[in-house]
Amino acid sequence: MGTLIQDTQQRNPDSQPRWDRLERADLFEQYRELRTQGISERQAATELKVPRTTLQAWRTWHDSLDICPHVAEFFQSGPGLACVHRLVVGFHLVCVEVGACGIRLACLFLKLTGLDRFVAASYGAQQQVNCQVEAAMVSYRQTETARLAKDMPRKDITVTQDETFTGGLCLVGSEPVSNFIILEQLAQRRDQAAWNALMAPALAQLNCQVIQSTSDEAPGLLAYVAHHLEAHHSPDVFHVQHELSKAVCAPMATKERAAHKAATEAQEQLDQVQAHLQTAGDEPEKCGPGRPPKASVSLEQAQQELEAARREHERLAQQREQVAKSIRGIGHDDHFVDLERGVRRNGPLIAADIQAHIEQVRTMPSTKGSARAAWSAWRKPSASCPKCRRP
Numbered sequence: 001m002g003t004l005i006q007d008t009q010q011r012n013p014d015s016q017p018r019w020d021r022l023e024r025a026d027l028f029e030q031y032r033e034l035r036t037q038g039i040s041e042r043q044a045a046t047e048l049k050v051p052r053t054t055l056q057a058w059r060t061w062h063d064s065l066d067i068c069p070h071v072a073e074f075f076q077s078g079p080g081l082a083c084v085h086r087l088v089v090g091f092h093l094v095c096v097e098v099g100a101c102g103i104r105l106a107c108l109f110l111k112l113t114g115l116d117r118f119v120a121a122s123y124g125a126q127q128q129v130n131c132q133v134e135a136a137m138v139s140y141r142q143t144e145t146a147r148l149a150k151d152m153p154r155k156d157i158t159v160t161q162d163e164t165f166t167g168g169l170c171l172v173g174s175e176p177v178s179n180f181i182i183l184e185q186l187a188q189r190r191d192q193a194a195w196n197a198l199m200a201p202a203l204a205q206l207n208c209q210v211i212q213s214t215s216d217e218a219p220g221l222l223a224y225v226a227h228h229l230e231a232h233h234s235p236d237v238f239h240v241q242h243e244l245s246k247a248v249c250a251p252m253a254t255k256e257r258a259a260h261k262a263a264t265e266a267q268e269q270l271d272q273v274q275a276h277l278q279t280a281g282d283e284p285e286k287c288g289p290g291r292p293p294k295a296s297v298s299l300e301q302a303q304q305e306l307e308a309a310r311r312e313h314e315r316l317a318q319q320r321e322q323v324a325k326s327i328r329g330i331g332h333d334d335h336f337v338d339l340e341r342g343v344r345r346n347g348p349l350i351a352a353d354i355q356a357h358i359e360q361v362r363t364m365p366s367t368k369g370s371a372r373a374a375w376s377a378w379r380k381p382s383a384s385c386p387k388c389r390r391p
Contacts, residue, residue: 025078028058065117075118084118092126092133103127149205158212160236161221163190171198176214182206192223199224237334241327248323248361256316263309270302319364326357333357 019027027048034044045052065072074080091109095101103126110121120126159182161173169190173183183202187194203210212232213225216239225233277299333353336345 021081022078024058025076025081028055028062029077031055031058067114067117072117081118084115087115088119088129089133092130093137096130097133097137103130106130146205149207152207154207154209156211157208158214159210161195161213161215163218171195173199173202189220190218191220192227195220195224196228200228237331241330244330244358244361245324245327249320249327252316252320252323256313256320259309259313259316263306263313266302266306266309270299270306273299273302323361323364326360329357330354 027050030048031044031050034047035041039047041055042052045055048055062072062076075084088106088110091106095109096103096106103123106126107121107123110116110119110126115121157175157177159173160176161171164170164172167186169187171183171185171187171190171194172181174181183198185198187198210229210231212234213221213229214234214236215221215225217235222233225231332339333350336350337343338345
């Protein structure tokens with residue numbers, strides 16, 4: 001890979017060209033060797049074909065560095081510049097591209113390590129380096145994909161597809177086993193025609209056949225999988241959990257809030273009865289002439305109503321917690337590897353575990369009806385479908 005941190009200089013054709021950093025390092029090293037041999041500065045400039053003022057500027061800059069002379073000598077040499085280059089490119093690749101670090105932190109890294117004496121640490125300079133790193137990554141992906149696809153054995157794959165909206169609409173497709181990004185490209189639309197126009201060239205260079213697509217149930221994606229890929233479609237677990245939670249948890253939360261409100265009102269009524277008994281004692285309540293006395297709530301009745309309201313609230317809260325646990329369990333049991341024992345789990349076992357969670361939600365008295373409607377969102381692959389490879 002060529003040097004990325006060396007920008008193309010803006011040159012005037014009529015002026016003396018500026019030297020490349022590696023060429024400059026080599027010339028400066030030769031200059032220092034000539035000077036140690038007793039050769040004058042003028043003679044060294046003539047032999048190296050470099051203006052004497054340029055050599056003086058290089059020497060003045062080198063001597064003015066507030067760093068150990070041995071360190072300065074190393075980073076001014078060819079191997080030292082190559083080392084700096086690898087450090088800067090590696091930082092941009094690992095911390096800026098792979099990690100969540102920004103370019104400003106890359107500038108801070110150069111300043112704190114003292115490398116800003118040898119590399120431009122301004123935001124604009126490091127932004128240019130980052131652009132060149134990204135261009136090199138794209139070029140590497142294109143060349144390596146074309147090279148490796150020639151020897152790729154024929155295989156059936158599953159693709160995961162979605163849209164992102166960072167910087168505009170971007171269609172993304174990847175292979176989940178290898179995490180290989182098949183498609184990541186900006187688009188104007190996300191209908192089936194747009195998906196096919198971008199996915200078809202990306203899949204054409206790979207020796208594979210898409211037998212299954214996993215995504216949300218966007219109409220454009222469903223139409224693309226059915227009409228162009230002619231493959232099986234499975235909804236992703238997140239959207240199954242989301243639809244189930246939206247259909248079940250909201251009604252249960254409403255019932256739980258109503259039960260909590262009833263328990264609060266029952267507690268207030270009990271407090272009022274107790275306060276009334278303490279102030280009035282055993283005296284009968286006075287009423288107007290010709291009016292029957294009010295039927296007051298007894299202390300025992302108020303306590304019974306409070307206990308009943310509390311039991312109902314606890315029952316609904318436990319049911320809601322159990323439903324939430326079952327919905328989380330769908331995502332846990334969808335793994336084809338047992339996370340506790342580290343062994344592989346087959347498809348029937350995964351389907352049975354997921355079905356058990358769904359049945360547990362469905363049998364809850366507070367979720368009947370809503371759970372049945374949400375279950376239709378989970379479209380299980382058919383066991384007789386030859387293209388179904390969902391584990």
